[in-house]
Amino acid sequence: AAQELLADAAATGAGLHIVHIGSSGGSRVPLLLEMIDAAQRQGIDVTTEVYPYTAWSTFIGAALFDGDVRRNLGLDYGDIELPATGERLDQARFESLRAEAPQTIIVGHGMKEDNVTAAVTHPGVMIASDGMFYTDGRAHPRGAGTFSRVLGHYVRERGALGLMEALSKMSYLPARRLQDAVPQMKRKGRIEIGADADLVVFDPQHISDRATFAEPALPSEGIAHVLVNGVFVVRDGKPQTDRSPGQPVRRGR
Numbered sequence: 614a615a616q617e618l619l620a621d622a623a624a625t626g627a628g629l630h631i632v633h634i635g636s637s638g639g640s641r642v643p644l645l646l647e648m649i650d651a652a653q654r655q656g657i658d659v660t661t662e663v664y665p666y667t668a669w670s671t672f673i674g675a676a677l678f679d680g681d682v683r684r685n686l687g688l689d690y691g692d693i694e695l696p697a698t699g700e701r702l703d704q705a706r707f708e709s710l711r712a713e714a715p716q717t718i719i720v721g722h723g724m725k726e727d728n729v730t731a732a733v734t735h736p737g738v739m740i741a742s743d744g745m746f747y748t749d750g751r752a753h754p755r756g757a758g759t760f761s762r763v764l765g766h767y768v769r770e771r772g773a774l775g776l777m778e779a780l781s782k783m784s785y786l787p788a789r790r791l792q793d794a795v796p797q798m799k800r801k802g803r804i805e806i807g808a809d810a811d812l813v814v815f816d817p818q819h820i821s822d823r824a825t826f827a828e829p830a831l832p833s834e835g836i837a838h839v840l841v842n843g844v845f846v847v848r849d850g851k852p853q854t855d856r857s858p859g860q861p862v863r864r865g866r
Contacts, residue, residue, distance in 0.1 A: 615645050619652050622659055630790065631661040634738065635729045636669035636721075639687065642728035646735050653737075660790055662739035663732035665762050667724040668826065670696070670745060670753035673707070674715025682707070687723060694720040696751045696829060718745070720753055720826060733767055734774050739790070740782045747830055754829040758822030761833035765821035776817060795864045810843035 615631060615638075622629040631637065631649070638645045645661075652659050671677065673693075682688055693702045696718060702710070710717050732738050742759035745752050760783050767773045788802030800809045813836060820835030839847035844858035 615648060619648060619657060619659060622657050623652070623655070626658075628658040629660075631659065633663065633669070633741070633743065634661040635663040635666075635724055635732050638728065638732070639724065640728065642732055646731065646738070660737065660739065660786075661732075662741040662787075663729065664741055664743055664755045664759055665729060665733050665767065666753070666755055666759075667726055667729055668694075668720050668722045668753070669724070670718060670720045670743075670755075672715060673710050673717045673719045678711065686721070688721060692722045694722065694826065696720050696753065696826065697748065699827060718748065718752065730767070730773060733763065736778075737786070738782065739786045740779070741787070750830040752829050754822070754824035754826060756824075757830055758824035758833060761815075761820050761835065762822035764815070764817065765835070769817065769820075795862060797862050801862075810840055812838075812840045814838040 618629055618631065621627070631645075634642060634645060649659055649661055677686065679685075682690065690704050690707050691701045693707060694700065695702070700706075702719075733740070740760065740763055742755050743753075744756040747756065763774070763779050763783070764776070768776050768779050784802035786802070788798045792798040792801075800807065801811065804812070815837065816835045818835075820833065822833050823831035824833070825831070836847065837850055838845060842858040842860060844856055846853050846856065846858065
């Protein structure tokens with residue numbers, strides 16, 4: 614599939630962004646990273662991103678579950694979890710939910726840490742949270758922990774990534790990827806005169822994620838302040854719930 618997309622991008626000149634290289638690539642992540650690097654050297658406009666977890670999430674009715682789940686995804690039914698309860702499925706339960714409650718969110722435990730690390734640390738690969746809505750505080754922990762996990766686990770604890778490179782992967786690189794199509798993004802992901810004052814003040818020695826698959830909504834530690842559009846939405850570690858300073862980002866402005 615990636616080879617076909619790269620060929621289409623080369624033939625048409627269209628920009629290409631491959632979503633979730635860790636979960637989409639599976640065991641082929643190193644090969645796909647090599648393919649993307651080679652395409653970039655040939656002038657093809659292609660990028661990708663990853664979230665720093667070894668499990669993915671979607672709806673149980675998603676088309677990716679069509680056909681033979683074990684063969685197509687390399688998963689057993691027991692690798693599929695209901696975040697609402699922590700239940701691991703069997704075939705009968707999977708088929709029942711898929712038929713009767715296709716909007717049910719599931720978590721699929723099917724990625725290897727070595728492949729996730731390869732993507733997180735690869736030059737130019739962005740960090741993405743793919744935040745999904747929470748139902749009664751239950752979802753994938755990436756919605757609450759992605760960026761602090763990279764800074765705490767991959768940068769500080771493992772030394773697998775430099776601090777400034779990690780920050781670029783989370784802010785400047787995504788803004789640069791979008792700015793040609795969405796001019797507002799030229800004011801994002803940068804600290805400079807004229808840029809939007811969207812800022813996070815954190816302690817690099819203490820920042821860490823607390824969100825887990827069992828408790829996916831736990832807030833991160835080590836973040837002192839968050840400003841959106843120059844207004845504190847977190848101050849001294851406390852959410853400021855009486856304000857909503859964010860503005861939509863729209864193409865054409």
